[in-house]
Amino acid sequence: MCKRTREFRVSTLAFTILVALGSFVAGLLGSLTGLGGGVVIVPLLTLVFGVDFRYAVGASLVSVIATSSGAAAAYVREGFTNIRIGMLLEVATTVGALIGAYLAGLVSSSVLSVVFGLVLLYSAFASSRPRPEHVVAVKDPLAARLRLDGSYPTPEGEKEYHVQRVPLGFGLMLGAGTLSGLLGIGSGAVKVLAMDQAMCLPFKVSTTTSNFMIGVTAAASAGIYLARGYIDPGIAMPVMLGVLAGALVGTRILTHAHPRVLRIVFALVIVALGLEMIYNGAAGRL
């Protein structure tokens, strides 16, 4: 289990600077493309810097909380977060995060690596597809009883939306939470699947509500990782500061549109990292 792929022996100062720079680029690209930087932190730390998988996941969770909480105020100003949907689904993601963090202590790094690679491939695939909007005009009795329906501003005035298939969305969120606790990622791709496709939320509502939930989900598993000694200050420090700085610079550069070419390049990087994670996991080298 503790076999090392690569020796990465440098001074702590050099290690810190290199990890901070890599995390800065990850945070910047994640914010510019809207794909999130957290997803590349674990591959960066394990494949490039030879960091142990558990330490890498712990540091990644911390960076996910930083970007999600740091961006919360900006999202809220747009005014579309549905706090009831967020809180209801947080029951699922938090329980899932605890299950994931528990499983992470049982599963070998090789298996985690393969699962991580598959999630990376799915994220890249999902980001390359068009996102059709499915706003529905029919009321769902369960959603109405839970008062999940809402409205959001459009150029044509306030538009109402009705939430659909709450149990399916809840189940998918349980899965998203489990992946988050197991792999230290925000699971944005699965959350978007649950909210856009299953629950038929408008994008502007699902994107902001998803961000609102990511920090809480990551905090649930980060607590466990911290208590287990999986969060090392020497690794988490440059990752957190680097990703946060990158994300802040990214949001300054642009607020809404995500440049297409950059998205494609970043998606290809994610595919390459995904294949490398699967290969390394299958070869038992992590």
Next chain:
Amino acid sequence: MAPPAVSDEEVELRLGKLLQIGVLAAAALVLAGGVGYLVEYGATPTRHTLFVGEPENLTTVGGIVASALALHARGLIQLGLLLLIATPVARVGFSLLAFLRQRDRTYVAITAFVLILLLASIVGLTP
């Protein structure tokens, strides 16, 4: 059902700002600890490839606070990370207050459940 005293949006905006302050304060603590850490260990070789776990003073809330108060660099970083983990938890706590004020029993129960799970994970009560 009485109309809510405070609008959801207003609550959210305040919470968003609270989260931002929490993140910036956490980042400042991590940065301060990080500088001390590099001064102390900068020249020593890295040893992150092997998992060794962390000592108890960096894994429990009491241990981290004590270590940070003693101005240990690693303790300061860990306190910043603990504060960062606490920001979304505080957000859930404030949402609970907002639902209580709105007398929304269903969502008080839902939010309280999430909050209990989060607190239990941080103090190490979960497996």
